[in-house]
Amino acid sequence: MLRLLFLLILIPTLAQAQQPLKLWYNKPAEKWTDALPIGNGRVGGMVFGGVGQDRVQFNESSLWTGRPRPYARPGAAQYLSQMRALLAAGKQKEAEALAAEHFMGMQDHEEGYADRKAAWLQQVQAMKAAQATAPGHTWQPLQIPTPNGWENADMPSLEGLDGAVWFRTSFDLPAAWAGKDVTLSLGRIRDADITYVNGQQIGTDEGISKKRRYRVPAAALRPGRNEVAIQVINYYDKGGLIGVKEQQPVFVVYPEGADPAQNVPLNPAWQYWVQDENPPLAPSYQASYQPFGDLLLDFATKGQATNYRRELDITQAVARTTYTQNGTTYTREYFANAPRNAVVCRLTASKKGSISLNALLQSPHKDYKLSRVDDHTLALAVQVKDGVLRGVSHLRVATKGGRVTLTDQQIQLQNADEATFYLTAATNFKSYNDVSGEPEKLAAAAQQRVGSASYAALRKEHVRDYQQLFSSFNVDLGHSQNEQLPTDERIRQFSPVADPALQALYMQYGRYLLIASSRMGGQAANLQGIWNESLTPSWGSKYTTNINLEMNYWPAEVLNLSACTKPLFTLINEAAEAGQVTAKEHYNARGWVLHHNTDLWRGTAPINASNHGIWVTGGAWLTLPIWEHYQFTHDRDFLREQYPVMKQAATFFLDFLVKDPRTGWLISTPSNSPEHGGLVAGPTMDHQLIRELFRNTAAAAQALGLDADLQQELTTKAQQLAPNQVGKHGQLQEWLEDKDDPTDTHRHVSHLWGVFPGTDITWADPKLLQAARTSLVQRGDEGTGWSLAWKLNLWARFRDGNHALTILEKLLSPAEGANGSERGGVYHNLFDAHPPFQIDGNFGGAAGMAEMLLQSQSGTLDLLPALPTAWPTGEVRGLRARGNFTVNLRWTQGKLQAVEIQSEAGQDCVVRYGGKEVKFKTKKGKKYTLNGELKKG
Template identity: 55%
Template sequence: MIKNMRLTLGLVFAGFLSGSLQAQDLKLWYNQPAEQWTDALPLGNGRIGAMVFGGVNREHIQFNEETLWTDSPRDYNMPDGAKYLNDIRQLLFAGKQKEAEALAAKHFMGLKSKEEERAPWVEKVRDLASLKSNPSAAKYNDSKWKTIQLPAINGWETVGLEGLDGAVWLRNSFVLPDDWAGKDLVFDLGKIRDHDFTYVNGHLAGTTANASDGRMYVVSADKLKKGVNHISIQVLNYFDKGGLVGYKDTSRPMRVYPKGASEQQAVILSRSWKYMIQDDDPPLVGTYQASYQPFGDLLLTFPDASKGVSDYKRELDLTTAISKTTYVSKGVRYTREYFVSQPDQCLVVRITSDKKQSINFQAGLRSSHKQSAVRVIDPTTLGLSLQVKDGALKGESILKVNAIGGKTRVKNGQIHVSGANEVVLYLTAATNYKNFKDVSGDAAALAKADMEKLAQQSYGSLLNKHLNEYQQYFNRLSLSFGSSSESTLPTDQRIEQFAKNNDPAFAALYLQYGRYLLISSSRPGTRPANLQGIWNDLLTPSWGSKYTTNINLEMNYWPAESLNLSEMHEPLFDMIEELSQTGAETARKYYNAPGFVVHHNTDIWRGTAPINNSNHGIWVSGGAWLSTHLWERYNYTQDKEFLRNRAYPLMRKVALFFNSYLVKDPATGLLVSGPTNSPEQGGLVMGAAMDHQIIRDLYSACIKASEILNTDGELRKIMKSNRDRLTPNKIGRFGQLQEWTVDIDDTTNKHRHVSHLWGVHPGADITWDKDPEMMKAARQSLIYRGDEGTGWSLAWKINFWSRFKDGDHAWKMVHMLISPAAKGGGSYVNLFDAHPPFQIDGNFGGAAGIAEMLLQSHSGYLDILPSLPSALKDGEIKGLCARGGFELEMKWKDGKLSDLSVLSKAGNTCTVKYAGKELKFATERGKRYPIDSALQLIK
């Protein structure tokens, strides 16, 4: 009787919570089409990603396929790096950091991809005599040149020259002010990627070969003339961003002014420039790792919709993963619906109207890849084929147009639809990638097979399968922080108002958007979400849009377990298994060590060697940090089979590496990591707090796992010994948590990385329960570091302040994260996180941080509302997960807990703490336990 009553009360409580939560309007919406890529709305099924612009007369849907990358399977490892390991260590122990970095740069970095000699090409494009006329000449006729807006901080690729590398001429002019006559002028052009030859009136003003140097050339008065003066720049861009990129501080323009005069008296050169492509085939540049690539664009042109448009709206419904664009044109209401189906592996676009025979448009495909072509398959079908430049991967996409009523025909490589009642478009995409070692797939056959599966299905069937598959994940968690007047505003206006007004409901939407993005970019069976999830429109994306393992990749998965999306973690675990193979070679060749190691980046080919530069690219804890995600999965699910068969074998390999890698510090006798660094500052060192915290957590997890599984008794002793001998956390002379083994922290340092606080979050090396003084020192470090930061850094700080149990400070960081994108972070119009540029990790870290305010379980108990901000005084949540195998529903009013219910998934003993009270009780698997506000079980 009591047992049945308990179950009934639990069900009633669950229904009570869910009833009001279902009324939430979880939509991003706007009153105008997207102008920029970061205005567009993202869709995805884990493999295919799409960005919907919602244009009226021209719809643009940019799409990706997760396995389209540059490069090919290859060996990333220096074959004899281990020969230099001891020398590097000895130099670092002796305080000779620069010498150690120089030695490491020469012998310890990874191998680059194929590289070609530059000199012959440079000589060819610099032979101006071979041109019909000299573009540097003042009287050169550039009337037929095209124009481009410069500077472009993210490269000319973002302003119309996508995919362009090579030799390009840029020209502009200015009128010399009368009072500048006889004066030398300063031409302040900012940075130019990569090598420039800058001329004024045909005279060489300067040349610089380093892309990271600012250009500030002085031109003598005798080279200038009254009236119009001409500037010509030959830019040699070998790879990545090209052209005049100006300054990181975009408020500082390119300009020219008299030498010695105030810069405010300048003529501004940030404007439209003319350009001419001289040569677009530069020599290959070797890269340490590959870059994620865009696939193509689906373009729809609606000739009837150019005038008289009203009642426009575009939206993304998080509850259905469907985007919609609606508008009225000439009295007819048009509706477009878009989704990417996981069950049917396709992008679907449905176009309808409220008047028959009124749908008229043209559909076409294109790609920014130089080696790409569109072909007509039949009167309703187009194909797009592409080859990644100098890489192993090919892509194939098929577009099928199914019109009900009207006429469909092909003209000029496009599908023309006229007089239709309804139209459904299907797009499939595939590559020849099979795995990180095998590119023998048949992209065309895969894309065709996916399309053929759609032939016998109705739109309704596709839609229902999509909804059922997506909502099985999304509907697990419901959340409400109440309503506000701002809830009626379009999302772009709401972002602008969020920091100024109290709009807690927007934070709830942001959390659910993070869950939406994780489901959309990381389904079981796919590759993990990269720096941009699965969304990227550039051939040369920032940081390659790859996987940075010194926080960014891991942050992507912080919400997976706590926000009830455990399956979305699977792609990361698949990656770790692949990295254990490539990382084993790196461990052997660089450290003569067993197990495996991952340095601070990887890509689709699972490179694990050091990259970029020895002052930040030799960081050894990527594999260890990733392995903590395996342990977290077990903590949340209590799945012993997963622990036995998947998690512990991988964790164990990383522990074996560190057993071999750690060395004794001659100054202290304690074990230290090294060579390593504290990401991404301070240079190459022996010993960093972050490393030691991660390794300590790794050892503790492996020790506990081996005890649970009753295995590896001797190895357990070694791990315990190493853990106890690791250099401990230290409090420095400023009361701060030291970032390194020596007390050299700079309290004025405002770097975005706060790596030495890893033990506070996401780790559990430093907690209020274990060591309050160390927690205070960590908090002091964060105070010194400051609140400002790029997007993902702001997200991390939300989690830090939540762990410090300062909810109002954490809420301040939420305000900074959800603010208009600026030079130091925030959110774009579509709520994408701004590093800037876009990085998706801040979305995931921010979502996890908001949850961390409501529940913490890293100290072995359920800590209820530990960091509730005063702004979130009322709220309720259903489906929030905790370590130990628990799922919670709770409600609070006026900042105080009113209702709590705990579902036990594993049958473990549950300990709950709230407001100085503690409740401990035994549980049975599958049962729900209602608890009142006094922290008493409801019988």
């Protein structure tokens, strides 16, 4: 009877089961980070929900720039010993200079680029300001600054543009300044500029970090109006007048040497014209993820809309827009069906014959092509500017009533009762070394799979397929009246106490985004998941492997989405294959290595700059998800299949590590504590990663009964690695030397990897754990999205729930300020802000909330280890723990009431809560119920 009572306690109430997991708004999206994301792992869409025009911006996971090519630099290994010697001698800058010249990876288009660039520059710079501003050019207005590049200025002619662009404006010179030199302050510019005042060149510079402040001699100035003309040269990525991140005023003039605050602003009515948009393709270390196109629905019905509502139901993965116009209620539903690989959009109205529109496809890619496929289908074909990939999308319409007319440009629909659009997309990508796919056939085949299935059948199939993943988990942290507010208003008013349900929604939204962006058959979730509208996305929207890619998958196992890891393991296996070449060419080592970034083509060589690009433990980190997957699932077939990847990653470090002559420890050199402190010997994070790799690989070999000699070698070498050290400030040292600055608030907390996600530092060593905690305190609580998410997980591992909640509150703060500024937090659609948008914070935040409720890294099930006081009552069902356990928890007044544990593998189970610990044997498939005192019911 007591056992039955506990089971009843764990069953959610009807109110809990019906808690609304919806994002909703009372107006259409005004910008991309207002729009609502849908996706099936291969095709993703952002739904704007406009009234006069609706927009669905869409992506396909394999549309990238670049091509299959060599990434490793032949012969780089011959410089390895020199780099090590320079670092050992304390000559960091010399080591970085040598590495920059000889050790970085191969860039695409690097051969002959200097000559091509010089010839092009000579051509475009032959034009001076007098010619540029002479009559005959079509100037267009542009709002300055463009902080994220002119590509984001909502000007179609500037989307994805590289080349030479002229800008002009003016300022009025005060009479009191006559005869004085003045300073023209322009802030930062991407990439190079030649700046003129009244036709006279007054300055030129290059580099986006340089703040342009040019002296304008008095002789160049005129009484009254003065003309400013700037030729901006942008070779690749983003371009434009981007301002500065400081208080110094920009786009002003002031007397030379005077207080910059005593300035005259430049005329805000800037204009531009494009001189040349065809520079030679610039060298690039890695490729960039690309947008595909836009579906636009232009509606014939005019008039004011009332009762507007736009929502995303994450229990069903369906977006919906409804409103009333001229007495008719219109409804649209959108979803991305995974079994058929199609985005579906259905339009209905309360009155027959009310749906009239033009449906168009367009793309930011230059020279995209539209064509009519048949009486109901339009095709879009795109080709990336820099690379070999091309894509084809098909848009088909089915109607009830009305008239359908197709041209090569659009689908015209008149007076239909209802209409359903089916969008499919494909590329010629087959694998990282094969681009022989036929996108025309693939897009058509997906339409054939949709076939004549009814909308109701497709929707039912979609919801069933999605809920097989999503419904495995439920969380309830309480409720309040704020749940009645639109989501953007909830974010503005958020506090943990005022809106506990927003935290539960945020946690579930992270799971939704992972399902939508990482499904079997698609690519792994990148820096933006599967969503991107820019031809020049920040950081290429690639896979950054010194934290961000791994963070994307932190929630996968613990939040019951193990199936979503399949694309990640595909990436890991391919990177391991490609990384063997890099290991040989750069380190003359066996095994495989991956540095701090990879892309669709599985580049593994060091990129960008030697002071942060030479970081050798990306491959080591990517073996952790393999081991974690085995710990959570006990899938021996999976482990047997993936063990060679772990073994070869460990083999690389057996060859790479060297003995430090001062200490006798094995150290990693050259390397980097990610993006902090430059090229060094012996960063702490490396040693934590390698130690865990050696231990996990030895454990995997033991579990499989393989490689006894290797097990012993790895165990011995793990013990010889440089240990974690406590420094003079009580901190965990980030480097081999005790040189940490306690006032340093750098966004990376790399040396705390051993606390989370690793297990190199645990409660078994309270001295080291305290040192790690001290380091985290010194770094501070501020940060952008992913950095906050990492700190959230760390505070959970420190079992400090209230501090973890402080970080979570920052993660859920508004990212957009009233003046257009951005910071870490969330956008209106709950996307994480780095800024700009980066999805890792969403995933890391969801994982951190799970860590607050359950931890299992030490071999025990630690229940509610970091429960904050602001979550006094709650319930969670479907948490996963190592040992292949599924855990349901319920607590009230901050105390555990009951726990139900299902054993999926029949392992011994150890449970700990409130200073108590129980251990019991389990049988596979059996459930075990304990009360708050850990007594069986």
